[in-house]
Amino acid sequence: MERKQEVSKxxxxxxxxxxRNICELKAEGVQRISSRALAERMGLTASQIRQDFNCFGGFGQQGYxxxxxxxxxxxxxxxxxxxxxxxxxxxxGNLGRALLNNFDFSASGFKLLCAFDANQELVGKKFGGHEVRSSSTLFEFxxxxxxxxxxxxxPRTHAPDLAHELVDHGIRGxxxxxxxxxxxxGLGVPVENVHLSDSLMTLCHLVGMEEA
Amino acid sequence: MERKQEVSKxxxxxxxxxxRNICELKAEGVQRISSRALAERMGLTASQIRQDFNCFGGFGQQGYxxxxxxxxxxxxxxxxxxxxxxxxxxxxGNLGRALLNNFDFSASGFKLLCAFDANQELVGKKFGGHEVRSSSTLFEFxxxxxxxxxxxxxPRTHAPDLAHELVDHGIRGxxxxxxxxxxxxGLGVPVENVHLSDSLMTLCHLVGMEEA
Incomplete structure (x- = not known):
């Protein structure tokens, strides 16, 4: 697998x-798939897929x-x-607990070590097998x-300060x-910002377009 | 505002x-912004922004x-x-309650009428002001x-069947x-699939790239 220069965002x-689609195909028992079939499944074009995979040196043999x-x-x-x-x-909180209870971190490449919260009533409890520790012990940990x-x-207001402190303590993403x-x-480490509202606004737009 | 043909996905x-960025600028008291300043803020290029806005007939006057x-x-x-x-x-469940308690549906264009759950212990309770009703009353509602x-x-396994039933009952997204x-x-109505794992895998990749 040969990496070609800069790969676009x-x-x-x-x-x-x-x-994700490849994992699902594997679970369905599929052993081999053409770029065309993969494209259909994913709503892309076959040439798009070949182009994307070429950024990483290919993966397939022509025609196979x-x-x-x-x-x-x-x-x-x-x-x-x-x-x-x-x-x-x-x-x-609710969102944190939803992730602790339901989200499969390991499938996305991470072992979740534990959670932290300032609320002492949550400290010591476990959600999805993950212990909640006191946020006063966060940086030491x-x-x-x-x-x-x-x-x-x-909460949003705490985000910028905490993010900088975490990076100062060696957090890398x-x-x-x-x-x-x-x-x-601003931070020097990669961030994935999750904006659920973007997704719902997109849906709002699409529902309107279907009417037009 | 004149809509130009098909606008790309x-x-x-x-x-x-x-x-979202414009709303934030407004909250910050900004009244006018150049495509260049907006581009910097959003990590895009000014020409990308002008091109995007041109799909909808412009919005700005050259130089202003x-x-x-x-x-x-x-x-x-x-x-x-x-x-x-x-x-x-x-x-x-946890994720549903996280949304009920914390997510601002109205900012994304929707009034949330109520929630439904099969668990009778949740029925009648309110989260974030939204009532949970029995799922046995869903289609009537x-x-x-x-x-x-x-x-x-x-849960995932219930999704395809329920989605089809909802569309049969007139749900439009x-x-x-x-x-x-x-x-x-497959459904005939727009869907926004939220895959949080995609975002975490992207972060995993980016953390690795920073090391390289």
């Missing part, structure tokens, strides 16, 4: 979707399609899913255990649900 | 981000920048945020009140958190 953002096992392995490697990354979650990323499910846009440029 | 998906109030109004109109859409939420969209926060990819083609 758009391609990178399609990688998880490719990986892609081997699903091999593709899963290679895409997983590119995504870094087997690098043994670790995470902590900060803020065990981060210094000692060196988690790769922090999941921010705290943020999964940010606070609604406050945090940027790599 | 990529442009549509950037609209909510534009709208964009009027923030007017832009908010026009983008809001394009997104259909003031069309008075309504929604119901199905599945008041949908027939009578005709909500525009359904928010699916139910789905905001789908179940992890099961639902498609417009």
């Amino acid at each position: 758009a391609v990178v953002q399609r990688l998880p979707r490719y990986y 399609g892609y081997n699903v096992d091999k593709l899963q392995e290679e895409l997983g490697a590119i995504l870094g899913l087997r690098a043994g990354r670790t995470a902590v979650l900060i803020g065990a 981060v210094d000692r255990r060196k988690p790769d990323v922090a999941v921010l499910t705290i 943020l999964w940010n649900f606070t609604g406050e846009d945090l940027h790599l440029e | 990529a442009v549509v998906q950037r609209l909510p981000r534009y709208y 920048g964009y009027n923030v109030d007017k832009l908010q109004e026009e983008l809001g109109a394009i997104l259909g945020l003031r069309a008075g859409r309504t929604a119901v939420l199905i599945g008041a 949908v027939d009578r009140r005709k909500p525009d969209v359904a928010v699916l926060t139910i 789905l905001w789908n958190f179940t992890g099961e990819d639902l498609h417009l083609e």
